[in-house]
Amino acid sequence: MADYAKPDVLVSTDWVAQNTNNPNVRIVEVDVDTKGYDEGHVPGAVGWNWQTQLCDQLRRDVIGKQQLEQLMGSSGIDNGTTVVLYGDNNNWFAAWAYWQLKMYGHKDVRLMNGGRKKWIAEGRELSQDAPSRAAKQYSAKEPDPSLRAFLPQVQDAAKQVQAGKAAMVDVRSPDEFSGKILSPPGLPETCQRGGHIPGAANIPWGQACNEDGTFKSADELKKLYEGKGISANKDVIAYCRIGERSSHTWFVLKELLGFPNVRNYDGSWTEWGNLVGAPVER
Amino acid sequence: MKPEDHSVRKVALGAAVVTLSSYRLGSVWHCIADNTDPGARLARAQGTTRDQAESSALAEAEALLSGKRVAPVTGCSGG
Numbered sequence: 001m002a003d004y005a006k007p008d009v010l011v012s013t014d015w016v017a018q019n020t021n022n023p024n025v026r027i028v029e030v031d032v033d034t035k036g037y038d039e040g041h042v043p044g045a046v047g048w049n050w051q052t053q054l055c056d057q058l059r060r061d062v063i064g065k066q067q068l069e070q071l072m073g074s075s076g077i078d079n080g081t082t083v084v085l086y087g088d089n090n091n092w093f094a095a096w097a098y099w100q101l102k103m104y105g106h107k108d109v110r111l112m113n114g115g116r117k118k119w120i121a122e123g124r125e126l127s128q129d130a131p132s133r134a135a136k137q138y139s140a141k142e143p144d145p146s147l148r149a150f151l152p153q154v155q156d157a158a159k160q161v162q163a164g165k166a167a168m169v170d171v172r173s174p175d176e177f178s179g180k181i182l183s184p185p186g187l188p189e190t191c192q193r194g195g196h197i198p199g200a201a202n203i204p205w206g207q208a209c210n211e212d213g214t215f216k217s218a219d220e221l222k223k224l225y226e227g228k229g230i231s232a233n234k235d236v237i238a239y240c241r242i243g244e245r246s247s248h249t250w251f252v253l254k255e256l257l258g259f260p261n262v263r264n265y266d267g268s269w270t271e272w273g274n275l276v277g278a279p280v281e282r
Numbered sequence: 283m284k285p286e287d288h289s290v291r292k293v294a295l296g297a298a299v300v301t302l303s304s305y306r307l308g309s310v311w312h313c314i315a316d317n318t319d320p321g322a323r324l325a326r327a328q329g330t331t332r333d334q335a336e337s338s339a340l341a342e343a344e345a346l347l348s349g350k351r352v353a354p355v356t357g358c359s360g361g
Contacts (some may be wrong), residue, residue, distance in 0.1 A: 033316075041286060092320065121288045
């Protein structure tokens, strides 16, 4: 992990196994499959449900500052706690939680490299016990606007892409990017038009990972993204369908490769693909 | 408990490719069927054998993909 721009943002499964009882560390599982945690989790880990605890339940948005403070405090996390996130499917939704915690200014957040998949493949202990740890006081910062792209910024960036000053990376599958399908198999079609934002490069999010769920090396990642025009000297916006896959790519570009200006557009295709009159490329 | 006999394999279901991940926890086999790309869960099943868990998960995934069943409220709208 030494070649990454911020190697400390990743911990190994070995490290986690040695720190399950560390009072300064809180391990949190966030899965796309919200039933995974109950089946068995890293001993001592708390489980967050992305659909009910990491989304605003009324409007389409991430959770608010007070909700985050409540979630962190009730999970036994204070401002000095090292939070280690992990989850299924290459840490897909764990990366989304990571992005939210960084937006609200938590200092020490890390991902368990390889996630739940690697933990299970290595035959490590799974617990079905609910963890017990006293609630703590947590105080979040105001959300950092430099990590998130809203529609007006994306519309501006779309113009800059043509001039080579900005880059946009669409991390969905090639079939979604081309407009052949509106959503992945088995998932609801939530947009009116298929295709992509003009000028976006298609680099599916999973290409950043090895077969065992760990992240590829810094050199491999650099080659992958720079090979498609996504480089550190540009303002980069990552998007997908609803913003979770792209938070994984945001993590790679911002934290592992150290690109200075990377935003996650969580409105993503379900916003752009429903806009009246928005330019679409296929 | 420690998971044992972890296995991952891909199965074609019509035009879709489904990934089956299975392992044993104690005496219970667990299987998760996902849509491979991006890997959202389609079905989850348990059984007393790997075959039983995989068959159940695959049948549920097939029903979902063929439109005979709607996407579950949880765990299947990521992306």
